[in-house]
Amino acid sequence: MLTTIGDGNAGQLAAFLQQYPAFAATGALDALRAKEFARLDAQGHVYLDYTGGGLYAESQIRRHAEQLLGNVFGNPHSSNPTSTKAAALVExxxxxxxxxxxxxxxxxxxxxxxxxxxxxxxxxxxxxxxAGSTFLLTFDNHNSVNGIREFARARGARTVYVPVLPPDLRAGDDAVVSFLSAIRLGRARLHAYPAQSNITDVKNTH
Incomplete structure (x- = not known):
């Protein structure tokens, strides 16, 4: 981090920033990390699994705790005052x-x-x-998306995969359009593709 590099190494930091001036812009990230995610450095973590689960910020925990401590929330499906308050927050x-x-x-x-x-x-x-329906998906979908094919198969629908192609392992626009055009009209059709692949990290633009 920028702040860490600067500790006792002001000359080295200045030389580094002169060669890579764009790095100074990451100071905002250092400040955010120190303010909201200090536990990462305190415990020596390098966290990369953001597609699996995002980290909560300290301010989120504080605000949530304040809300719970300052209110009484009931079952949102009931009609008493505490439930009405909970239902309002849900909506x-x-x-x-x-x-x-x-x-x-x-x-x-x-x-x-x-x-x-x-x-x-x-x-x-x-x-x-x-019967006659189609479930169309790309090869790099989440496992739970692949699981939908079992519901499709049980009702007589077919599952079709759009391949991802090298070098960037992306499902090309032309391939997706071609597969969509080949699907029979007049039947229920479901198309699933990841906005960002959790396998290759590719962002799709279809």
């Missing part, structure tokens, strides 16, 4: 997420689940697969 959160994705509540429903695997299982269980 506020739902509205924020829909707004973030520019998704109109008149067109989209937001369902909270424990994790991505549970969410994908709900998709597999509820999607109207039938």
């Amino acid at each position: 506020q959160c739902r509205a924020h997420v829909l707004s973030y994705f520019n998704a109109s509540p008149a067109e989209y429903e937001l369902v909270f689940t424990a994790n991505a695997s549970q969410a994908l299982k709900l998709v597999g269980e509820s999607y109207p697969f039938e």
